[in-house]
Amino acid sequence: MLSLFKPGDTKHFSRVVRPEDCASFDSGHVHPVYATFALARDAEWCCRLFVLDMKETTEEGIGTRLTVEHLSPALTGSRVDFTAVITQIQHHEITCSYEAVCNGRIVATGIQVQKILSKEKLEKLFTR
Secondary structure (H helix, E strand, O other): OOOOOOOOOEEEEEEEOOHHHEEEEOOEEEEEEEOHHHHHHHHHHHHHHHHHHHOOOOEEEEEEEEOOEEOOOOEOOOEEEEEEEEEEEEOOEEEEEEEEEEOOEEEEEEEEEEEEEEHHHHHHHHOO
């Protein structure tokens, strides 16, 4: 694992909310609002941007924790800006806080944790 970042460093990602990002279940479409599960996916991606820079070719990141406090809606077509901040790096574990903002309004906050492990170790976990 490359030591490129420290607590306080940030990464950014933006998403324009698409119809496929809105809440739909087996029972059908719910509403034209950014679904919590899609928001979680994009928050995790923003935090993973650190891992993409930090992992070596023999390593991969794996998520171990994700929290989402979904505070307000973002409609289809609106832009949501994510900011991830490293809060802690301990051994091979990177902890980030994140915030998602739409038109100056906080849409969500949370924590995301990933570990960087050797691909060999990960393969062993999946072949049990």
